[in-house]
Amino acid sequence: MWQWFLQLGSPRLFYSKTDRYLPWLSWITVILLGTGLAWGLAFTPPDYQMGENYRIAYIHVPMATLAMGCYAMMACFSAGYLIWKIKVADMIAKACAPIGASITAVALATGSLWGIPTWGTWWIWDARLTSTLIMLFLYVGIIALRSAFDSIDSGARACAVLSLVGVVNLPIIKYSVDWWNTLHQGASNLSLSDTAANPPEVWIPAFFVGFGILGFFLIALILRTRNEILLRERRAQWVSDLVEGNQKESGHA
Amino acid sequence: MMNNSRMGLGSVIVATVRRELLLAFRSPGDVINPLMFFIIAVTLFPLGGGADSAFLSGIASGVIWVTTLLAIMFSMESLFRADYEDGSLEQLLMSPQPLYFLLLAKVLSHWLIACLPILILAPVFAVMLAMPAAGILPLILGLLAGTPILCLLGAIGMALTVGLSRSGLLLAVLILPLYIPVLVFGTGMVSAALDSLPYTGLLALMGAMLVLAICLSPLAIAAALRISVN
Numbered sequence: 001m002w003q004w005f006l007q008l009g010s011p012r013l014f015y016s017k018t019d020r021y022l023p024w025l026s027w028i029t030v031i032l033l034g035t036g037l038a039w040g041l042a043f044t045p046p047d048y049q050m051g052e053n054y055r056i057a058y059i060h061v062p063m064a065t066l067a068m069g070c071y072a073m074m075a076c077f078s079a080g081y082l083i084w085k086i087k088v089a090d091m092i093a094k095a096c097a098p099i100g101a102s103i104t105a106v107a108l109a110t111g112s113l114w115g116i117p118t119w120g121t122w123w124i125w126d127a128r129l130t131s132t133l134i135m136l137f138l139y140v141g142i143i144a145l146r147s148a149f150d151s152i153d154s155g156a157r158a159c160a161v162l163s164l165v166g167v168v169n170l171p172i173i174k175y176s177v178d179w180w181n182t183l184h185q186g187a188s189n190l191s192l193s194d195t196a197a198n199p200p201e202v203w204i205p206a207f208f209v210g211f212g213i214l215g216f217f218l219i220a221l222i223l224r225t226r227n228e229i230l231l232r233e234r235r236a237q238w239v240s241d242l243v244e245g246n247q248k249e250s251g252h253a
Numbered sequence: 254m255m256n257n258s259r260m261g262l263g264s265v266i267v268a269t270v271r272r273e274l275l276l277a278f279r280s281p282g283d284v285i286n287p288l289m290f291f292i293i294a295v296t297l298f299p300l301g302g303g304a305d306s307a308f309l310s311g312i313a314s315g316v317i318w319v320t321t322l323l324a325i326m327f328s329m330e331s332l333f334r335a336d337y338e339d340g341s342l343e344q345l346l347m348s349p350q351p352l353y354f355l356l357l358a359k360v361l362s363h364w365l366i367a368c369l370p371i372l373i374l375a376p377v378f379a380v381m382l383a384m385p386a387a388g389i390l391p392l393i394l395g396l397l398a399g400t401p402i403l404c405l406l407g408a409i410g411m412a413l414t415v416g417l418s419r420s421g422l423l424l425a426v427l428i429l430p431l432y433i434p435v436l437v438f439g440t441g442m443v444s445a446a447l448d449s450l451p452y453t454g455l456l457a458l459m460g461a462m463l464v465l466a467i468c469l470s471p472l473a474i475a476a477a478l479r480i481s482v483n
Contacts, residue, residue, distance in 0.1 A: 082476075137430040144426050148417050157480045158413045162427060165409055165473050169431050172462065176434035180441060 009086045011229045012238050018222050025222075029215030036208025044201050053117045058206055060110040062213040064128075067107050067135060070100035070217070074142075075167035078160035088225070090156040091232070093163065094146065095224035099217065101139035108132055127181035131174045138166045152232065265350045266358040273362035276335075287328040287367045288374065294320045295378050306383040313382035314392055314443035317375055321368075321396065322432050325403045326425060328367040329411040332359065333478070337415045343482055346475075356471045356478075360401075360408050368400040384443075391446040391456070395439040398459040405470040406431045412477035434462065 008014050040058040074096035080089035111129065112122045123129065142159050149155030233239050260268075277283045298316045299309060336342040345355055375396055376389050384392070410428035414420035438459050445452040 134430050134433060137426070141427045141430060144423055145413065148414070148420075148423055154416070154480055154483065158477065161409075161473055161476050161480065162413060165406075165431070165470075168469065169434070172434045173430070176437040180437040 009084075009088055011088055011091070011233050012236070014088050015226055015229050018226060022219065022222060025215055025219055029212055029219060032208050032215060033212030036205045036210075036212050040205035040209055044205055051117075053114060056110050056114040058209045059213075060107060060114060061206070062210040063103050063107040063110065064132065065210075066213065066217055067100060067104040067132065070096050070103060071135060071138070071163075071170065072167065074100060075163045078163040081156065082160045082164070087232075088229070090160065091225050091228040092221065093160065094156070094228060095221050097139055097142045097146070097159075099220050099224065101136060101143060103217070104132060104136040104139060108136065125181070127178045130181070131177045134173055134177070135170070138170070142166070260350070262350070262354055266354055269355055269358035270362045270365075273359060274365065277331075277362075277366040283328070283331045284366050284370060287324040288370045290327060291320050291324045291371045292374065292378070294323065295382070299382070310383040310385060313379055313384035314388060314440045316382060317379060317392065318396075318399075318436050318439045321371055321375070321400065322403060322429075322436060324371060325368060325400060326407055326428060326432075327421075328363070329404075329407040329424060330421070331367070332363045332408055333411050333415045337481070342415075342478065346478060346482055352475045353471045356408070356474050357467065360404050360471075360474075363408070364401050364404045368396075368404060372396050372400065385447055387449070388443040388447050391442040391452045392439075394456055395442045395459060398456060398463050399435045399439045402435050402459075402463050402466045403432060405466040405474075409470055409473045409477055412474045412481060414481075415478070416481035416483075435459070438462075 008017060037058070041055050044055075046052050046054075074093050077089040077093040077096065080086050081093060108129070111132075115124070116122055142162055145162055146155045146159045149158060230239055295316060298312065302308065302312070333342060336345065345359075346352065348355065372393065376393060379389050379392055407424075407428055410424045410431075411420075413427065414424050417423065438455050442452040442455045442459075445455060
């Protein structure tokens, strides 16, 4: 297990290992997302209060959960890079930022689409909405910081420090926004996550879609990381061998 | 050099603070510009939003806090920029004294230079923005505990971007999200006091954040400076 983990730290082995895992992961994701979405969006009975609107939650809830998970993941890989100087860890952390930002944006957009028929407004300064918006700002800051550096190495270390500062601050921000919101207005009671109120035909598809979206996230992350590996290792022998191999293959075909 | 390394920690901190203050008073722009920014920006709000005193008293604490926060952010440039350009930042990183305390001393002097004048003028502007008298003490206490946090967090952002040629707006994108808790609790103290609720709990939270910031942020500043200086 440990050996396997260490091997993933080498860009070349990460590339060849993920080459083997990717088709499997893709098939599982397609099956999970396909069943979950078809089931949840077309076959599950409508909610007695929210009608058809609640189906947005099948996309919204996994996205909102992943948005936070992705930040934690980015911070872990940043720490891994700072402590052990694992290059792949930085490449993964770099891939996390734009994916996390898009996921957060999707979570906010689906949330406001859900809000207009349910709450009657696109946006309220609810604690969850506000802290998700702030998380989007943190992602954007990390992307902006990395793009400002010319040297890959300095940019990587600076982003790692900023991610760690952000991860210490995130709970404080979350807490302060929660407190701020309870001062100014009553918290909106989102009972969607309350599974006890929901029958199995509602939450089983949600489970499928949730893992499907997680799979999609991992695929996107791995593909971005592989691109980054090829870009940074383009002078290495194994990359030019790989390119030559591909060219030969397409020559035969 | 030998003699220098035997200097006690206290005298090193005093020497650092004295150097920073001397530099600031030789180029008074570092002291005056954040203050002038604060004064002018606060003046813009009644001009843009209307001088109705009921409206102004509603936004007074928010305006003063947001303007202070922006003034501190813009003032951060003077904390490391000149030192980076003339090489004294490298000397600081190589000095035999613990970097942690040197950085704390630097941030402390920056607070004295850029924040203290704003703090002194803040109550005047609170009155001009029609803030009720009950809100003024919590405003000052909040600023007293909160502005050092803003300086410490701003120093992290500045240390990360000091090596880049143009860092002004990037700095804003990096550190403004981190400023949110201080803003929330600072304005919260004032509105709690205006509703005649106790605000000491919030002040204690602000103090806790200050302690956390003092403990951790010099480490992040040091790591960031090492990256920027290379």
